[in-house]
Amino acid sequence: MSSTSSTASLHVPVTLNINRQQHSMFVEPRRTLLDALRQNLDLTGTKKVCDMGNCGACTVVVDGRAMYACLLLAVDCDGREITTIEGVATGNQLDPLQEAFIEADAFQCGFCTSGQIMSLRALFEQQQDPTDDQIERAVTGILCRCGAYPNIAKAGRLAADRRAAATRAGGGS
Amino acid sequence: MITIKVNQQGTGEDAKIELVEEERVTSWPADAAFAVVGKGHPRLEGREKVTGRAQYTCDVRRPRQAYALVLRSPHPHARISRIDTSAAEALPGVHAVLSSANAPEIEWYGDSFLFDTTVRMIGDEVAAVAAESEEIAQDALRLIEVAYEVLPFVTNLDAALAPDAPRVRPDGNLTQEPKVYDRGDAEAGLAGANVTIDATYRTAAALHNSLEPHGCTASWEGEQLTLWNSTQSVFTVRQEVAQALELPEHRVRVIKEHMGGGFGAKQISWKQDVIAALLSREAGRPVQLMLDRQAENLAVGNRPNTRQQVRLGAKRDGTLTAIWADIAQGRGAYLTGGEASNVSGMYQTLYKCPNVHTTEISVYINTGPAVAFRAPGHVEASFALEQAMDELALELEMDPVELRRRNYAETDQVEDKPFTLPDGLRYCYDKVTEEIGWDAYQRPAPVGAKRYGVGFAAHDWAAGSGHPPGYAWIELNSDGTADVVTGTQDIGTGTRTGLAQVAAEELGLPLDQIAFHLGDTGTGPYSPVSSGSATQATIGPAIRAAALDVKAKLLEIASTLLEVPVARLDVRNGVVLVDGDERGGMPVAKVMEQVAPHTLQGQGARGPNPSDKVVRPFGAQFAEVEVDIETGEVTLLRIVSAHDVGRIINPTLVDSQIIGGIIQGTGFALTEERIVDHRLGIVLNPNLEEYKVPTIADVPLITNVHVDVPDTEANSTGAKGVGEPPLIPTAPAIANAVFDAVGIRVRTSPLTRQRVLDHLSEMQSREGA
Numbered sequence: 001m002s003s004t005s006s007t008a009s010l011h012v013p014v015t016l017n018i019n020r021q022q023h024s025m026f027v028e029p030r031r032t033l034l035d036a037l038r039q040n041l042d043l044t045g046t047k048k049v050c051d052m053g054n055c056g057a058c059t060v061v062v063d064g065r066a067m068y069a070c071l072l073l074a075v076d077c078d079g080r081e082i083t084t085i086e087g088v089a090t091g092n093q094l095d096p097l098q099e100a101f102i103e104a105d106a107f108q109c110g111f112c113t114s115g116q117i118m119s120l121r122a123l124f125e126q127q128q129d130p131t132d133d134q135i136e137r138a139v140t141g142i143l144c145r146c147g148a149y150p151n152i153a154k155a156g157r158l159a160a161d162r163r164a165a166a167t168r169a170g171g172g173s
Numbered sequence: 174m175i176t177i178k179v180n181q182q183g184t185g186e187d188a189k190i191e192l193v194e195e196e197r198v199t200s201w202p203a204d205a206a207f208a209v210v211g212k213g214h215p216r217l218e219g220r221e222k223v224t225g226r227a228q229y230t231c232d233v234r235r236p237r238q239a240y241a242l243v244l245r246s247p248h249p250h251a252r253i254s255r256i257d258t259s260a261a262e263a264l265p266g267v268h269a270v271l272s273s274a275n276a277p278e279i280e281w282y283g284d285s286f287l288f289d290t291t292v293r294m295i296g297d298e299v300a301a302v303a304a305e306s307e308e309i310a311q312d313a314l315r316l317i318e319v320a321y322e323v324l325p326f327v328t329n330l331d332a333a334l335a336p337d338a339p340r341v342r343p344d345g346n347l348t349q350e351p352k353v354y355d356r357g358d359a360e361a362g363l364a365g366a367n368v369t370i371d372a373t374y375r376t377a378a379a380l381h382n383s384l385e386p387h388g389c390t391a392s393w394e395g396e397q398l399t400l401w402n403s404t405q406s407v408f409t410v411r412q413e414v415a416q417a418l419e420l421p422e423h424r425v426r427v428i429k430e431h432m433g434g435g436f437g438a439k440q441i442s443w444k445q446d447v448i449a450a451l452l453s454r455e456a457g458r459p460v461q462l463m464l465d466r467q468a469e470n471l472a473v474g475n476r477p478n479t480r481q482q483v484r485l486g487a488k489r490d491g492t493l494t495a496i497w498a499d500i501a502q503g504r505g506a507y508l509t510g511g512e513a514s515n516v517s518g519m520y521q522t523l524y525k526c527p528n529v530h531t532t533e534i535s536v537y538i539n540t541g542p543a544v545a546f547r548a549p550g551h552v553e554a555s556f557a558l559e560q561a562m563d564e565l566a567l568e569l570e571m572d573p574v575e576l577r578r579r580n581y582a583e584t585d586q587v588e589d590k591p592f593t594l595p596d597g598l599r600y601c602y603d604k605v606t607e608e609i610g611w612d613a614y615q616r617p618a619p620v621g622a623k624r625y626g627v628g629f630a631a632h633d634w635a636a637g638s639g640h641p642p643g644y645a646w647i648e649l650n651s652d653g654t655a656d657v658v659t660g661t662q663d664i665g666t667g668t669r670t671g672l673a674q675v676a677a678e679e680l681g682l683p684l685d686q687i688a689f690h691l692g693d694t695g696t697g698p699y700s701p702v703s704s705g706s707a708t709q710a711t712i713g714p715a716i717r718a719a720a721l722d723v724k725a726k727l728l729e730i731a732s733t734l735l736e737v738p739v740a741r742l743d744v745r746n747g748v749v750l751v752d753g754d755e756r757g758g759m760p761v762a763k764v765m766e767q768v769a770p771h772t773l774q775g776q777g778a779r780g781p782n783p784s785d786k787v788v789r790p791f792g793a794q795f796a797e798v799e800v801d802i803e804t805g806e807v808t809l810l811r812i813v814s815a816h817d818v819g820r821i822i823n824p825t826l827v828d829s830q831i832i833g834g835i836i837q838g839t840g841f842a843l844t845e846e847r848i849v850d851h852r853l854g855i856v857l858n859p860n861l862e863e864y865k866v867p868t869i870a871d872v873p874l875i876t877n878v879h880v881d882v883p884d885t886e887a888n889s890t891g892a893k894g895v896g897e898p899p900l901i902p903t904a905p906a907i908a909n910a911v912f913d914a915v916g917i918r919v920r921t922s923p924l925t926r927q928r929v930l931d932h933l934s935e936m937q938s939r940e941g942a
Binding site: 048086089103111145147150 | 213215216218219220221222223224225226227228229231232234306307308382383384385386431432433434436463465466664665666667825826828829830832833834835836837860861862866867868869870872875
């Protein structure tokens with residue numbers, strides 16, 4: 001939409017690699033990655049809550065690390081590998097983390113859920129078998145106003161255990 | 174299943190018509206066995222929420238949608254002498270600009286306007302812009318020139334009561350006459366007491382901070398307005414917006430599919446709903462207006478701060494002879510609708526006492542307006558009353574739980590009617606004391622600078638009984654599946670799931686054969702606001718009635734097909750049974766195949782609450798804390814809770830509500846405080862940086878013990894509310910535990926490190942003297 005606006009002259013080209021797809025667009029240099037996702041690409045699963053790096057709701061995975069999308073400019077993300085909540089499931093097949101969140105009732109309103117899942121996903125990319133402490137630390141920066149925290153920790157543990165079990169089973173075959 | 178009686182008084186235009194719904198549905202018996210109810214079924218919308226596909230109001234994207242922002246007052250009190258929006262209007266990409274200069278005069282807050290020329294708080298709406306993008310709207314706001322004539326202001330509750338205080342309103346700073354309640358003679362009760370307590374408590378203004386801010390998307394098709402709105406009440410918004418825009422109600426459709434929290438602040442319509450509609454009409458395109466975090470924390474509600482002087486009197490054996498409270502609360506610059514924060518209520522009802530006096534005043538100050546916040550009034554009152562009871566127990570050298578048991582109320586003493594479940598609170602006392610091992614309880618010994626303590630608090634709650642009317646429809650489809658439709662809303666509590674379980678149970682269908690629809694005035698029948706922990710208890714019985722209605726029709730047809738009288742038929746797990754047996758029965762899908770292309774429909778209404786009894790949820794909590802006497806840090810170790818919520822429809826959802834409520838309670842107890850610089854009238858922390866809501870690292874171990882005693886007289890499902898109650902006793906239980914650990918009585922919330930350290934050093938200097 002912004003590429004067609006009358007202030008198009010202020011826009012610069014950027015190519016974002018999101019969920020293994022290339023998206024080329026024109027954005028104002030001040031547009032955050034969060035707004036580029038939500039406004040330019042309609043990837044609204046990533047939520048805007050504080051827009052200043054306090055709450056973690058907009059957490060996405062950038063080059064393997066959990067990052068707040070509201071603190072990144074879209075133009076600075078050119079060429080970086082970005083995963084959002086929309087890229088976690090494989091088609092209709094939920095990721096074990098997503099399944100664990102449903103099973104452990106790890107959300108109520110669900111507004112922070114994308115951030116919690118993305119943060120844990122980044123942890124799982126770095127840690128094969130994370131400890132409870134690592135799971136908790138991974139989501140310390142993501143506020144949940146409904147207070148689903150104990151169940152978020154439970155979901156993280158559940159998913160980590162299942163992954164470890166699957167790896168062990170896979171290693172044995 | 175429900176008949177509506179018309180009671181008429183008088184004739185002609187003076188006639189008063191009162192509709193009374195009579196419920197003919199008998200309550201599920203206390204020992205009923207269930208197939209779906211009582212099971213911890215995962216949330217129906219879980220898949221949408223974990224994939225990012227759940228559509229919240231802020232995610233609505235309509236063709237050609239514009240984005241709107243609001244310019245807000247930087248002054249706590251001022252007159253706008255001039256406003257010039259021409260430069261903003263001329264900015265390319267701007268579609269519409271509204272301000273007091275061009276907006277219609279729409280009344281708001283009773284005695285103000287949508288865009289008033291007097292602003293009474295920082296954050297008051299001054300102008301609004303709809304533009305191609307939020308960035309352009311931001312630029313446009315900067316181009317609006319406003320000349321303010323600054324007026325005297327007051328933001329401090331005590332200062333606002335001084336005779337020479339600046340006036341927030343021309344008539345003064347009291348919003349109304351003091352609310353006074355008397356039962357017996359409290360002064361005489363105090364005079365005749367062996368032991369008395371007299372102390373003043375203060376609670377801080379707290380900010381809801383729902384993660385999804387308030388906001389909406391407005392779209393017009395000719396004269397038809399559609400509002401996607403982050404609201405706890407689609408029907409309230411429809412009515413209020415229709416009124417403001419002078420539209421008939423059927424020309425306004427309000428939709429709320431998923432919502433990122435409300436906690437009370439979204440139970441009324443707010444200015445941005447009408448502003449977005451006006452901007453959209455002006456711009457000729459859909460307009461989305463979501464508040465930013467700062468506006469969210471300044472302009473659309475807070476829990477009022479309070480000052481509560483409490484006097485208690487008791488006999489030597491612990492019998493209360495008097496409860497006396499003088500209460501002031503800071504309402505902000507405007508009065509809003511919705512549930513009021515009735516701080517006096519708990520003083521009048523929680524304990525048996527013949528002599529009660531409460532006075533409550535509500536005070537205008539130049540800050541954002543207060544609005545209901547999860548258990549409004551009770552959370553504030555509980556912090557004071559339940560600490561005062563602890564102080565009294567200490568004076569009496571009596572166990573704090575025993576003191577409460579000795580003053581047990583089995584009736585609502587204000588209404589003078591018994592409770593439907595008079596032992597509800599007793600069950601909670603029993604459960605928590607047993608769980609924590611109270612009889613043989615031992616505090617851990619001090620370690621270094623760490624001290625350990627335990628505290629107790631109890632509560633009742635003024636709502637949770639359900640507020641009729643409320644309606645539901647069910648359509649049984651030609652393949653035996655069902656669509657359940659109501660106009661209620663799921664505000665994140667799990668309403669869809671809990672209500673679908675009631676439908677599945679009564680229809681005799683598996684849960685996955687039910688589609689549940691809510692949150693749309695255009696498709697569902699009227700339901701009230703999702704507040705007061707009332708939704709399950711209000712709409713559950715309506716759904717049950719609708720299910721019984723459609724089931725009766727189904728069984729009548731099955732009776733003809735099977736040649737068996739209806740009385741011998743029932744439905745379970747999708748099969749019509751004969752004498753409880755599948756043999757000789759028929760799957761519902763088969764029956765409906767015969768009915769097709771017809772479908773079967775049921776309607777249900779929520780009957781009235783009992784007239785001779787009072788429905789109340791109760792609860793009790795212990796808090797275990799560690800206090801560091803060097804840093805003043807209070808670390809919560811554990812909360813043990815028990816809550817009487819009637820029949821538990823879904824234990825997983827109930828646990829989540831209780832855990833979540835307790836966690837919000839820990840924030841209210843220890844960290845959450847709106848801080849105002851009273852010299853400048855500025856809120857210093859309208860953000861999530863300096864307004865501290867609990868993180869996962871702040872959460873203690875929470876042990877919740879289910880009570881699960883069906884309140885069969887409350888309504889036909891036996892379930893009461895659970896959303897608000899768990900928050901109520903947490904803060905006083907923590908404050909009492911801090912006293913137990915280190916001997917300081919912190920009578921001001923929250924118990925920040927600073928306050929704890931101040932009290933510790935005060936105590937040390939007292940002891941040193």
